[in-house]
Amino acid sequence: MGDGPLGYVSSMADDAELLMYDIDGSRAHVLMLEARRIIPRRDAGRILAALSRAEAGVPAGRAEDIHEALEAAVVRGAGRESGGRMHTGRSRNDQVALDMRMKVRDDTNAICGMALDLAGALVGVASAHKRTAMPLYTHMQQAQPGLLSHYMISQADALLRDEERLSGSYARTNKSPLGAGPAGGTAIPVDRAMVARLLGFDGIVENSLDAAGSRDFAAEYVSVLAIMMANLSRLAEDMVVWSTSEFGFVELADEFASPSSVMPQKKNPDVLELTRGRAGRVLGDLVAVISSYKGLASGYGRDLQEAKGAVFSATRIASGALPVLGSLVSTARFDRARMLEAAESGGITALDVSDALVRAGVPFRTTHGIAGSLSRLAHEAGVPVTGVGIREAGIAARGTGVDPRAVLGAARSATVEASLRARASAGSAGYSAQAGMVSSRRREIAARKRRLAVRSRRVAAAVSAMRKRARR
Numbered sequence: 013m014g015d016g017p018l019g020y021v022s023s024m025a026d027d028a029e030l031l032m033y034d035i036d037g038s039r040a041h042v043l044m045l046e047a048r049r050i051i052p053r054r055d056a057g058r059i060l061a062a063l064s065r066a067e068a069g070v071p072a073g074r075a076e077d078i079h080e081a082l083e084a085a086v087v088r089g090a091g092r093e094s095g096g097r098m099h100t101g102r103s104r105n106d107q108v109a110l111d112m113r114m115k116v117r118d119d120t121n122a123i124c125g126m127a128l129d130l131a132g133a134l135v136g137v138a139s140a141h142k143r144t145a146m147p148l149y150t151h152m153q154q155a156q157p158g159l160l161s162h163y164m165i166s167q168a169d170a171l172l173r174d175e176e177r178l179s180g181s182y183a184r185t186n187k188s189p190l191g192a193g194p195a196g197g198t199a200i201p202v203d204r205a206m207v208a209r210l211l212g213f214d215g216i217v218e219n220s221l222d223a224a225g226s227r228d229f230a231a232e233y234v235s236v237l238a239i240m241m242a243n244l245s246r247l248a249e250d251m252v253v254w255s256t257s258e259f260g261f262v263e264l265a266d267e268f269a270s271p272s273s274v275m276p277q278k279k280n281p282d283v284l285e286l287t288r289g290r291a292g293r294v295l296g297d298l299v300a301v302i303s304s305y306k307g308l309a310s311g312y313g314r315d316l317q318e319a320k321g322a323v324f325s326a327t328r329i330a331s332g333a334l335p336v337l338g339s340l341v342s343t344a345r346f347d348r349a350r351m352l353e354a355a356e357s358g359g360i361t362a363l364d365v366s367d368a369l370v371r372a373g374v375p376f377r378t379t380h381g382i383a384g385s386l387s388r389l390a391h392e393a394g395v396p397v398t399g400v401g402i403r404e405a406g407i408a409a410r411g412t413g414v415d416p417r418a419v420l421g422a423a424r425s426a427t428v429e430a431s432l433r434a435r436a437s438a439g440s441a442g443y444s445a446q447a448g449m450v451s452s453r454r455r456e457i458a459a460r461k462r463r464l465a466v467r468s469r470r471v472a473a474a475v476s477a478m479r480k481r482a483r484r
C-alpha cells in the first residue's frame with residue numbers, strides 16, 4: 013500500500029481476488045454492448061483481446077482499484093479509440109457490486125461443498141460408533157447415557173443447516189447488478205438481462221439504486237459463516253475437552269496435535285484451538301461488514317470498499333477450517349472403554365429409574381423425587397444407582413405409596429446398556445434411532461451434493477461459453 017491519499021483510498025490489496033471476475037464481467041458487458049450495437053464490432057474485438065491478455069495480471073500504476081487498473085490496461089492494449097469504449101453504460105459502482113456477487117456466489121458454492129464433505133465425515137464416524145456409549149452432558153454435567161454416533165449426527169445436522177442457509181443466500185446473491193450505473197441507471201440502451209444470462213446469473217437485481225448500493229447479500233453470507241464457525245467452535249471445544257488426560261475419550265492423530273516445546277508428554281490440540289480462535293475472527297468479519305454498511309446513506313459509499321476484505325477473510329478462514337476438521341475427526345481414535353467407563357461411573361441413569369417407574373404407572377413428579385433421593389443415597393454409599401439395596405429403596409419410596417421392591421427393581425435394571433436399549437423417542441440417543449439417522453443423513457448429503465453440482469455447473473458452463481464467445 014502506497015503512501016499519501018492514493019495509498020489511503022486504494023483497494024488494490026483486496027482487489028487481487030477480484031481480477032478474474034472483473035475481466036469476465038467486462039467481457040460480458042462488452043459482448044452485450046456489441047450485440048446491441050452500442051459499440052462497433054472492431055472495437056469490441058480489440059477490447060476482448062486486451063482483456064484476455066490482462067488475465068496474466070495488470071500493473072497497479074496509479075490506479076486506486078482493480079477496475080481502474082484493468083481499464084487502463086485495456087486502453088493501453090486496445091488503444092484509446094477502442095479501449096476507451098469499454099466503460100460505456102456502466103459505473104464502477106455496479107461493476108464492483110457485480111464482482112462481489114460473482115465472488116460470493118463462487119465462495120458460497122465452494123463452502124457448501126466443504127460443509128457437505130465435513131458433514132459426510134461426521135456421519136462416517138457416526139456410522140462406525142452406533143454402539144459406542146458415552147455420557148451426554150448439559151451444563152458440562154453428566155446428564156444421560158448417549159452414543160457417539162448420536163453426538164456426531166448432532167454436529168452434522170448443525171452443519172447441514174448452515175449449508176441450507178448458504179443455499180438460501182445463494183439464491184439472493186446470484187442476481188446481476190450490472191447496468192444499474194452509478195445509482196439511477198443509464199441512458200445507454202444496455203441489455204441487463206443479456207449480461208445476466210452471459211454470466212450465469214438467475215436474473216437481475218432490478219432496482220438500480222438497490223443493485224449498486226446494497227451489500228446485504230455479503231452480510232448474509234458472512235453471517236452464515238459466522239454461525240457455521242460458531243458451530244465448528246463448539247465441536248472443537250468438545251474435542252479439546254475429550255482429548256484431555258482427565259477425559260481421555262479421544263486421541264487425535266499426530267498431525268493434528270503439536271508437541272509442547274518443553275513438555276514431552278503433551279499433545280496440544282492446536283488445530284481445534286485455532287478453529288475456536290478463528291471463529292472469533294469471522295465474527296469480527298461480520299461486525300466489519302455490517303458496520304461499514306449500517307450508517308451508510310442510500311446508494312454507493314466508499315465505506316463499502318471496507319466490507320470486501322472482511323468477506324474474503326471469512327471465506328479463507330471457513331474454507332481452511334472445514335476440510336481440516338473433516339480429516340481430524342476421521343482420523344481421531346475414540347476410546348470406547350473410557351467413554352463407557354465414564355458413562356457408568358456416576359448417577360447418569362437416574363432419569364431411567366424415574367422413566368421405569370413412570371412406565372409402571374407412577375406419576376412423573378413422584379418418580380422424579382424417588383430417583384433423586386436414590387441418587388443421593390447411592391452417591392453417599394459410594395455405589396452406582398444399580399448398586400443400591402432394599403434399605404435405600406425403602407427410604408427413597410417413603411411417603412410415596414410406591415412399593416420399595418418396585419423402586420429396587422427399577423434401580424437394579426438402570427444400567428447404561430438398558431438405558432440405551434429403552435430409549436424410544438424419535439431422534440433419541442438410544443440404539444434403535446441410530447441406523448435410521450445415519451442412513452437418512454447419507455441420503456440427504458448425497459442429494460444436496462447433486463443439487464450443488466447442478467448449480468455450480470450452470471454458472472461454470474455459462475461463464476465458459478461466454479469466454480468462448482468473447483474469444484471469437
Ligand code: ARG
Nearest residue numbers: 023076077104105108316317
Ligand atoms: N474500489 C471501490 C470499491 O471497492 C470501487 C468502486 C469505486 N466507486 C467510486 N465511486 N469511488 O468499492
